[in-house]
Amino acid sequence: MSESQSHSAAAGENPEGRKPGSQNLVSQRPESQKLEGWNRPARTEPEADGQLLEVSMGPHHPSTHGVFRMDVALDGERVIRLRPVFGYLHRNHEKLGEGQSYLSSMPYTDRLDYFCSLSNNWAYALAVEKLAGQQVPERAEYLRVILAELTRFQNHASSIGFLIQEMGASGTPLMYAFREREKILDLFEELTGARMMCNYMRFGGCRVDASPAWLEKARARVAALPGFVDEFERLLATNEILMARCQGVGILRPELAVNAGVTGPMLRASGVGYDIRKVDGYGIYNRFSFRVPLGEHGDVYDRFMVRLLEMRESVKILEQALKEIPAGPVMDPRLKLRNFRPKPGEAYGRIEAPKGELGFYLISDGGPNPYRYRVRPPSLINLTILEDMCLGHSVADVVLISGSVDIVLGEVDR
Amino acid sequence: MAVDEGLKTELGKQGVFVTTLEELYNWGRRSSLWPMQFGLACCAIEMIATTMARYDLARFGGEVFRPSPRQADLMIVSGTVTKKMAPAVVRLYNQMAEPRYVIAMGACAISGGPFKQGYNVLKGIDRYIPVDVCIPGCPPRPEALIHSFMTLQKKIDGQHLTGKGRPRHLDAGARGEFPVPVYGEHDLEPKSNPGVWNAPKVRR
Amino acid sequence: MKTVEQIKAAIEAAVAGAGVEVVPNPSPSGQHSLRIEPGRAVEVARFLRDDAELALDFLSNVTGVDWLDREIEETVTETRTVTRMVDGVEQAVEETVEETRQRIEPGFLEAVYHLYSVAKKHGPVVLRMRTVNRTDQVELPSLTPIWRSAEFQEREVFDLYGIIFTGHPDLRRLLMWPGFKDHPMRRDYVEPDDFEYEPTAHDRVLERALAHQAASEAASTAAGEKASEPAEAAEQQGTEADA
Numbered sequence: 118m119s120e121s122q123s124h125s126a127a128a129g130e131n132p133e134g135r136k137p138g139s140q141n142l143v144s145q146r147p148e149s150q151k152l153e154g155w156n157r158p159a160r161t162e163p164e165a166d167g168q169l170l171e172v173s174m175g176p177h178h179p180s181t182h183g184v185f186r187m188d189v190a191l192d193g194e195r196v197i198r199l200r201p202v203f204g205y206l207h208r209n210h211e212k213l214g215e216g217q218s219y220l221s222s223m224p225y226t227d228r229l230d231y232f233c234s235l236s237n238n239w240a241y242a243l244a245v246e247k248l249a250g251q252q253v254p255e256r257a258e259y260l261r262v263i264l265a266e267l268t269r270f271q272n273h274a275s276s277i278g279f280l281i282q283e284m285g286a287s288g289t290p291l292m293y294a295f296r297e298r299e300k301i302l303d304l305f306e307e308l309t310g311a312r313m314m315c316n317y318m319r320f321g322g323c324r325v326d327a328s329p330a331w332l333e334k335a336r337a338r339v340a341a342l343p344g345f346v347d348e349f350e351r352l353l354a355t356n357e358i359l360m361a362r363c364q365g366v367g368i369l370r371p372e373l374a375v376n377a378g379v380t381g382p383m384l385r386a387s388g389v390g391y392d393i394r395k396v397d398g399y400g401i402y403n404r405f406s407f408r409v410p411l412g413e414h415g416d417v418y419d420r421f422m423v424r425l426l427e428m429r430e431s432v433k434i435l436e437q438a439l440k441e442i443p444a445g446p447v448m449d450p451r452l453k454l455r456n457f458r459p460k461p462g463e464a465y466g467r468i469e470a471p472k473g474e475l476g477f478y479l480i481s482d483g484g485p486n487p488y489r490y491r492v493r494p495p496s497l498i499n500l501t502i503l504e505d506m507c508l509g510h511s512v513a514d515v516v517l518i519s520g521s522v523d524i525v526l527g528e529v530d531r
Numbered sequence: 532m533a534v535d536e537g538l539k540t541e542l543g544k545q546g547v548f549v550t551t552l553e554e555l556y557n558w559g560r561r562s563s564l565w566p567m568q569f570g571l572a573c574c575a576i577e578m579i580a581t582t583m584a585r586y587d588l589a590r591f592g593g594e595v596f597r598p599s600p601r602q603a604d605l606m607i608v609s610g611t612v613t614k615k616m617a618p619a620v621v622r623l624y625n626q627m628a629e630p631r632y633v634i635a636m637g638a639c640a641i642s643g644g645p646f647k648q649g650y651n652v653l654k655g656i657d658r659y660i661p662v663d664v665c666i667p668g669c670p671p672r673p674e675a676l677i678h679s680f681m682t683l684q685k686k687i688d689g690q691h692l693t694g695k696g697r698p699r700h701l702d703a704g705a706r707g708e709f710p711v712p713v714y715g716e717h718d719l720e721p722k723s724n725p726g727v728w729n730a731p732k733v734r735r
Numbered sequence: 736m737k738t739v740e741q742i743k744a745a746i747e748a749a750v751a752g753a754g755v756e757v758v759p760n761p762s763p764s765g766q767h768s769l770r771i772e773p774g775r776a777v778e779v780a781r782f783l784r785d786d787a788e789l790a791l792d793f794l795s796n797v798t799g800v801d802w803l804d805r806e807i808e809e810t811v812t813e814t815r816t817v818t819r820m821v822d823g824v825e826q827a828v829e830e831t832v833e834e835t836r837q838r839i840e841p842g843f844l845e846a847v848y849h850l851y852s853v854a855k856k857h858g859p860v861v862l863r864m865r866t867v868n869r870t871d872q873v874e875l876p877s878l879t880p881i882w883r884s885a886e887f888q889e890r891e892v893f894d895l896y897g898i899i900f901t902g903h904p905d906l907r908r909l910l911m912w913p914g915f916k917d918h919p920m921r922r923d924y925v926e927p928d929d930f931e932y933e934p935t936a937h938d939r940v941l942e943r944a945l946a947h948q949a950a951s952e953a954a955s956t957a958a959g960e961k962a963s964e965p966a967e968a969a970e971q972q973g974t975e976a977d978a
Contacts, residue, residue, distance in 0.1 A: 178598070179568050183572070184572075184619075203909055204613070204909065207613055208651065209646070209649045209919065211920065247763070249762075271783055296585070415536070462764065477851070478796060498667055577883060604757060649926075650924070715914070716916040717927045734937050
């Protein structure tokens with residue numbers, strides 16, 4: 118990766134970004150609260166707590182990616198304590214799942230991570246297929262991969278666009294990203310009927326077959342995507358302001374990342390090579406050759422670059438999948454969808470969603486509704502170490518760091 | 532009372548433009564609506580897409596999205612309003628200066644939407660604040676949002692400056708501050724604002 | 736990776752007194768789980784994380800489940816000694832009786848943990864812990880000191896189910912506001928009545944809406960009577976004045 122440019126001075130300091138000379142008082146806490154030193158936020162506890170400026174960033178804030186609130190305690194501009202507050206978009210998705218049948222929950226999964234509705238659909242379909250032991254025909258698997266990678270592409274582009282908008286670029290990279298997103302949403306609309314809430318995957322396949330005309334259109338669009346990534350990279354990756362603001366900011370160590378359950382591009386930017394597409398090999402991902410980009414430093418710039426490089430890898434997978442897609446049915450004709458009652462038991466199915474590991478845990482009691490329907494939200498769990506990453510940084514950096522985590526509130530709060 | 536159309540065109544040919552104060556006032560107000568950058572959930576993404584290059588909302592005057600409620604005219608409630616968020620929404624509405632308008636975008640803002648059976652979902656933002664335009668859809672297409680914008684503009688055009696139907700900011704007796712609900716032990720208190728919303732009758 | 740039985744054996748070898756039990760999973764997913772006793776759960780968790788072979792350093796998912804009380808009807812054959820009159824003399828006689836009894840098996844709350852290994856790239860290993868009952872004894876040890884990713888997820892389970900995780904550094908509600916009193920994801924939670932309206936209402940929504948309408952009509956007729964009383968009194972005065 119082209120990281121030979123000089124890092125900002127902040128990286129030369131204490132790598133956690135803490136103010137030099139601050140005391141770590143974790144070891145002096147009473148026994149009942151003592152936890153192992155390295156997996157708790159290393160907060161400093163200044164004596165005069167009343168002199169801290171308490172700022173509530175959110176829930177209505179232009180840069181918090183939705184209704185997300187952070188209670189920040191500042192000493193001047195430096196963050197001393199940060200507490201995220203959730204629940205402003207809690208729409209009790211899990212309770213609804215218990216009250217309706219398995220298939221009725223599929224449109225609700227669209228609204229979890231509302232940028233990537235097709236990935237959510239796939240994760241849920243995968244979990245139910247594991248629960249019921251269903252097989253998926255090959256053409257449907259290829260279609261799922263194509264749609265998931267298109268989703269990943271437009272999600273990463275939009276995420277980079279939002280990150281740079283928060284840096285003050287006032288929407289121009291976001292316009293570029295949304296221009297490509299609109300082209301991809303056109304493809305979705307033609308195939309599934311909706312731009313965003315696609316509701317396309319079913320247990321055992323996909324809802325509707327893709328016509329040869331659609332596949333041609335998809336090939337044409339995918340052929341134009343590398344040019345866009347080149348343009349994006351040329352404009353952004355060596356931009357002075359971006360490098361000065363992003364390098365050395367919000368560093369996440371790999372051991373803490375793994376222990377805190379961080380997944381997705383955030384984990385890979387810290388140098389941990391864990392991509393569920395390679396590890397679990399769900400679907401037919403083991404047929405495609407693609408690389409997994411890893412970062413070195415775990416800062417905001419690494420996350421940005423990992424997402425950019427993952428866009429390139431997505432294009433590679435798309436080219437291969439569009440070339441190899443076989444003919445055939447997209448649903449197993451023997452499967453019945455109505456009155457679908459899987460046998461009692463449970464299953465946990467997970468995929469590599471663009472934000473991280475999206476998992477669904479289902480417990481069936483033999484009835485038409487699940488007994489327990491649980492979503493493992495990558496965005497919420499990636500926020501566990503938000504405080505650790507932000508301590509000692511300034512408020513402007515907090516905005517950047519929370520933007521680089523790439524959260525979607527529909528998923529955090531469900 | 533508008534100026535006679537024939538007279539307008541005749542004078543216009545001579546290079547003289549006539550209009551009423553009301554038309555001019557409303558034209559200025561409706562062509563420069565400043566929406567508040569207020570997205571809650573999925574509909575917010577369609578709102579952002581509407582402001583982007585393909586469906587450009589700036590053509591209709593909605594160019595400047597202000598994050599601060601003090602500087603905005605229009606609050607597009609896009610997404611599900613949860614009970615935890617409702618006090619913040621009402622407080623933001625109170626902080627907006629008149630003339631202010633509300634567009635309830637999407638099924639969730641109108642009536643709770645697909646998440647209606649929710650212990651944390653407010654079944655429609657019109658329970659606490661007056662809503663001017665509702666857009667159905669989940670999420671409504673960007674074209675639908677533009678249509679709602681135009682509907683609101685027509686509504687503003689039709690507001691008379693004097694008399695009963697005058698806008699609130701010209702009415703000294705109009706209520707400006709709406710009561711903010713507080714978190715109760717099981718639900719918000721009060722459950723709705725009776726001055727703004729009454730439960731419709733169920734006829735079964 | 737080891738099978739579930741092998742993992743159970745490894746845990747029992749490493750942590751003395753750990754009560755581990757295999758809970759089979761009848762579905763085709765084959766993800767059997769291990770039920771561990773809350774007493775030694777933290778040591779078991781530490782062993783699972785630090786073991787060289789298992790290296791389960793990644794906690795993926797923490798779920799809460801609510802199992803309600805179950806009514807079980809069973810037929811029990813019982814032999815009892817009863818005093819009976821036999822040939823005019825009271826004697827102790829043995830009697831075999833078959834009776835159908837109904838008993839309530841108490842419900843409990845459960846926390847399910849899904850563990851993976853990033854170092855060895857295997858998984859999942861599913862752990863379960865059960866509380867004693869659903870009402871007052873709802874404590875479980877928190878595994879946040881072992882895996883930091885449990886921090887927010889256990890808070891959410893506390894918020895929505897009411898399981899109290901002892902040893903959690905910051906156990907507050909996550910999704911609902913702090914003054915909220917219920918645990919909404921429990922199976923017996925009843926949603927508050929907030930004037931829900933549906934054009935084609937049915938079941939509980941219809942009942943509640945009709946109740947509200949009746950109450951509001953009664954209130955308006957009472958207000959109407961009060962309003963009409965002074966009018967009637969004025970009428971009477973008028974007629975008296977006439978007469």
